[in-house]
Amino acid sequence: MRNMTLKNIAGACGGDLHMSEGRKEDLREASCVVIDSRKIEPGGVFIATKGEKADGHDFIDQVVQKGALGVVCERAPKDCSVPYILVEDSFQALKNIAEFYRKQLCVKVVGITGSVGKTSTKEFIASVLSTGYRVLKTSGNFNNEIGLPLTVLSIRQEHEIAVLEMGISDFGEMHRLSKIARPDICVITNIGQSHLEKLGSREGIFKAKSEIFDFMNPDGYVFVNGDDNLLCHIKKKGNHAPIHFGLNSENEIFASNVVDRGLFGSQAVIHANLEVFPVEIPLPGAHMVLNALAAAGVGMLLGLTSQNVKEGIAKVEAVRGRSNVLSLSDCTLIDDCYNANPGSMGAALDLLSMASGRKVAILGDMFELGEGKEQLHGDVGIYAVEKKTDVLICTGLLSRYMYEQAVCTKKRRGAGEKTEIYYFAKRDEMIRELPGLLKAGDTILVKASHGMAFEKVVEFLLSRDGNS
Template sequence: MKNMTLANIAAACGGTYHGNEEDQNKEVLSITTDSRKAEPGCLFIAIRGERVDGHDFVDSVFEKDALCVLSEQELPEAKGNYILTESTLQAIKDIAEFYRQQLSAKVVGITGSVGKTSTKEMIASVLSEKYRVLKTLGNFNNELGLPLTVFRLTEEDEIAVLEMGISDFGEMHRLSKIARPDICVMTNIGQCHLEFLHDRDGILRAKSEIFDFIAEDGKIVLNGDDDKLSTLHEVKGIAPTFFGLESGREICADELVSKGLRGTVCQIHTPQGNISVHVPLPGRHMVMNALAGTAVGLELGLSLEEIKRGIEKVEALNGRFHMIEHNGMLIVDDCYNASPVAMMASLDILMDAEGRKVAILGDMFELGENELELHAGVGAHASQNAIDLLICVGERSRHMAEAAFEGGGCGEVLSIPTLDALLKTLPKLVQTGDTILVKASHAMHFEKVVEKLQTL
């Protein structure tokens, strides 16, 4: 890892080095917080978690020939080098910030209330047509996950596409300080984390902290169809590029033709020309993601043909509208997370499905004082879409079921109190030919629903 000597690491985090003096000039080969992934030449950062304390595994990582351990407690019996620091959680951010500045890779930082991951996948797919790209894996988008993603960068990587997620004020400022984005992308301002950010204006302020450490010659790419983002006309002297489905955007799309759950064909219009594209994943939001990918691709010098190829190669991730065909059913695994806007968008896509349309929806968290009304709004939307079978799971989702029942548009509405109760009754509720949407907040553990459906 370039310039990641033990001396530089200690300086970056304000730590004190203990160990072999000659080793201070050695570069670590990798950095991990997982003792199971420790390897020769690595730096192991001992993190105190709610259930596990990394300091308990110091001996085992030295047995694997780790070059050094970063610790927030003295290790008088250490069998190797260690750096003592006040807080390893702060140190990991400081070290990642230092390492980011050793590398020449351009960084695309992506934030927004919903759609960060699918937009990240689209942008990475587009840029991979021209560059060597590293992208955020899984949900490594917070103050611990982002540094670990940065540590995966090598000198060979040309672009890093980094997802940046927050739940409170100040977090994005700290993430931006690490990432130092060259291009900032914002997908939308929705209703996530209202418990901490109060309202959509608060969400906009918190998300806008991504601009705090943007490069001087940086670029900004925004969803121009979002009423909040469309108000950002200039940031630090940088005029944003707006994308959207409405006319007048610099990057826009029209002539949308739905292919059901197989995606959408559309025309994308840019200042450099137009392209006809088959976006292979369903929903208008995926067309928006394609527009974001187009905008970023043009900023980084891709041709329209390269952008088209990248869009048409994008694939869904597990838990992110991932379609699974099993025993005559089409299971739509969209259970990674949920917000009212995202849930209603998924219900809209379900309308393009063949066969009986079944939605298994669960509680959404961190919605603030209006959470029950927001759940009811999703239920009303399901009624308007005439879902054949709506199954609402959890105490909050009871209000979703009540609103759907009052709307009268759904074929059948069920309210089930717990996940365990759902799993027991699920075999009696679904049938061959169904298209089944599964969606809830991550803490509902709806991946168990997807697993159960694949056993029927």
């Protein structure tokens, strides 16, 4: 890792470097920087952090035995045979070290944020860019003030572009993430209704997401969803005007002739850089067309051809828990359980409505919605009935509002409304009753906020199919 000597690491995080008496300064560059002792490599640096379940300081002896170059820690280890850097806050040290390392790199960074679609947009952009570059992308949900620094620290000399997902829930977080990532290209997917509890309104969300520009390369570029009524008003950032993508032909990058193929994705014609070319988008949902447009824009800005873009879009794969359509022996499962907000719930119900046969929505609580959480849950219940969902299963304390409004909507619509509506206060209670509620041939949507742990619902459904 370029310039990542113990002395430089100590300077970056403001720590005190301690070495055994008579030991000379080690000028070697670290092979890795990790907070998980299981991932240490010979010559690597281990940052001991205090987590909810374990304290990294308890594993210092193990990483030393595995050949660690040094340790960053909050309290001095006893009889440590390798140098250690003493800091006040290991998590802050992690961020400071990642910020220093980012400055040593020549890699271009694409930073992606937005209320909905960050992960899938990341996958589209990384897939397109990988047709012409060596790309590193955010793994899993490593998009916060712990995950992003770790992702930056995983960049290596062979990488030419890093595609980084950047997620927040409060003001100031994106400012700190931007300081670490220092993006050359910023992509904002949309401004929805997630994290309203702390950010207050869509305008507050817009303000918080816009902090991504705080440490952007002044000669960098910004791509925003031009169909979003807040993003479309973003003014010039740095030396360039923002580039808009969307379904509206007034955007610089737009799609026409969109053909919805249901759960099998869609076809579209992309207009970008005075080129017009057809693409096959393998992931379902209208929002995936927007993701493909963002990827086309970034790819062509970085010199890729329309053929590269077509190939990259065509090979993109779904991420577990993110609109992942699975064909099981007796049903189709839409695994969208990773997270939820009102906008993504609506998009998921739109996707479910494309299925043939009986449509089952297993929905749970949405968190961090603030004072309007009851109405927002109720709105989801209303929409589920209006989309002619055959079976709606609501689970969680807040989802009672979803259930109640769904029942009211069904009554208001009269005898012709056939939606079956069920409510369970607890997830495990609902799982026990599922076998009696499902039928062969169903298409089943599973969606809730991450804290509901609806991956257990997905695991149950897969275990019935023998795929767990």
